[in-house]
Amino acid sequence: MLLKVLAYMGLFFVVVLFKWPMTRSGRMPFFTGLVWLIFFLGLFNALFFFIQKASGMRIMWLGPLAPPTGNCLGTFKAYNNFSEFLEMVVPLSMGLLILQNYRETGKSFFRRSVVLSRIASLFSKSGLLSFGIVLIISALLLSLVTGGFVTFPITIFILFVFVIVSYRMHDRWPLVLFSLVIVMAAAYLFWLGIGPILHELQFLFKDLGPQGRIVTYKDSLGIIRDFPIFGVGLGNWKDIILKYHTMVGRETWQPGIAYNDTLQLLAETGVLGAACVVSFLFLIFRKAIRALRIGRDIMRRALILGGLASMSAALIHCQFDYFFTLPSHAVVFAVVAAMTYRLSNEELRETGY
Numbered sequence: 001m002l003l004k005v006l007a008y009m010g011l012f013f014v015v016v017l018f019k020w021p022m023t024r025s026g027r028m029p030f031f032t033g034l035v036w037l038i039f040f041l042g043l044f045n046a047l048f049f050f051i052q053k054a055s056g057m058r059i060m061w062l063g064p065l066a067p068p069t070g071n072c073l074g075t076f077k078a079y080n081n082f083s084e085f086l087e088m089v090v091p092l093s094m095g096l097l098i099l100q101n102y103r104e105t106g107k108s109f110f111r112r113s114v115v116l117s118r119i120a121s122l123f124s125k126s127g128l129l130s131f132g133i134v135l136i137i138s139a140l141l142l143s144l145v146t147g148g149f150v151t152f153p154i155t156i157f158i159l160f161v162f163v164i165v166s167y168r169m170h171d172r173w174p175l176v177l178f179s180l181v182i183v184m185a186a187a188y189l190f191w192l193g194i195g196p197i198l199h200e201l202q203f204l205f206k207d208l209g210p211q212g213r214i215v216t217y218k219d220s221l222g223i224i225r226d227f228p229i230f231g232v233g234l235g236n237w238k239d240i241i242l243k244y245h246t247m248v249g250r251e252t253w254q255p256g257i258a259y260n261d262t263l264q265l266l267a268e269t270g271v272l273g274a275a276c277v278v279s280f281l282f283l284i285f286r287k288a289i290r291a292l293r294i295g296r297d298i299m300r301r302a303l304i305l306g307g308l309a310s311m312s313a314a315l316i317h318c319q320f321d322y323f324f325t326l327p328s329h330a331v332v333f334a335v336v337a338a339m340t341y342r343l344s345n346e347e348l349r350e351t352g353y
Contacts, residue, residue, distance in 0.1 A: 001235030004327070008334045015338035031303055031339050035096045038332060042089030043132045045074035045082060046139035053142070072143060076328075083145035084323055086136055087152060087313040088332055091159050093133050094181070095306020098174050099299045101126045130181050137185040147317050155313040156182065162305050166292035174302075213259045213320075219244040220263040224270075231270035257325055261318035281315070284341045291344040294351055300343050307340030 052072040073079040104126055140148050156178075163174050222244045223232060232240050238256045258264035266274050288308050295301045314333050317323050324330045 008330050012334045012338045016342050039093045042136050046136045049074045049139040079143050083143045083148040084317050086140040088310045091309030092306040095302045097129050098302035102298050133181050134185045138188050151317045158312045159309040166301050166305050220258045220267050223267040229270045231268045234268050237268050257322045261324050287344040288340050291347040295347040300347050304343050307336045310336050
């Protein structure tokens with residue numbers, strides 16, 4: 001576990017400190033390409049999800065190595081993990097949509113030209129990107145993951161707040177663009193059939209997870225009470241939980257993880273470790289929000305906007321699942337955090353802060 005954490009930290013600092021090639025205008029095509037790559041990974045998973053659904057789950061990503069399940073799960077081992085990944089991809093892609101749209105519309109001195117260019121952009125890369133985001137949102141909600149129903153609307157709300165903070169409503173087009181994508185996704189879901197989604201929403205607040213998770217949360221709190229300062233050490237949760245684990249009625253399920261990354265972090269690293277992580281995240285969010293408020297570069301702020309919302313989605317969902325235990329999720333989070341931090345620093349430096 002310690003080696004994994006060091007690898008994620010190393011990846012973060014490589015993205016932050018390495019001198020990536022820049023264009024003459026100071027733009028960094030590396031980060032734009034990176035976000036496009038993450039978007040296409042999410043789009044591929046969404047399309048594979050629909051293929052699985054159409055085949056009645058006869059098509060599996062790893063064939064005989066895939067676990068037996070009745071849920072569509074893309075290229076992941078569990079449909080929860082599939083949903084978690086798409087939750088990070090959607091807001092990041094929304095930021096990319098702003099960037100791409102401004103690239104295509106450009107600057108115009110005549111309002112009519114602006115309107116026509118924005119309409120034309122909907123039939124170019126921006127339009128294809130919007131359609132891709134609609135497919136990803138549809139796959140996310142049709143996966144029927146309860147955590148997705150909680151995380152996705154909160155993330156979209158946070159995204160709208162960041163848009164208002166970033167553009168201060170001088171230009172309402174990003175807000176209109178996001179609204180169009182959400183409306184298109186809702187219409188597409190209605191056309192596909194939203195009966196299963198509405199059925200799942202009925203149980204959203206009645207049962208937020210199996211009873212075993214609630215008991216595991218209580219067991220984790222017992223570990224934190226006994227080892228409050230330094231914790232039990234990274235990776236040792238699954239060993240020490242045997243002393244706290246209540247086996248009555250749960251003989252068939254042995255918790256190897258806490259199903260709550262915050263509780264597991266506190267149990268394994270104590271208050272000191274959690275304070276380091278909170279300080280790290282606070283530094284990134286503080287710089288990014290300041291860059292959104294006082295920055296001037298629209299395209300750079302668009303990527304910062306997407307990065308902030310994507311990180312928010314991960315931090316929300318990790319409160320009721322094992323989000324950062326998966327290397328795929330942790331790697332994407334480390335890359336997005338590094339990109340957000342570096343672009344925020346550059347934006348603040350250009351504005352004199």
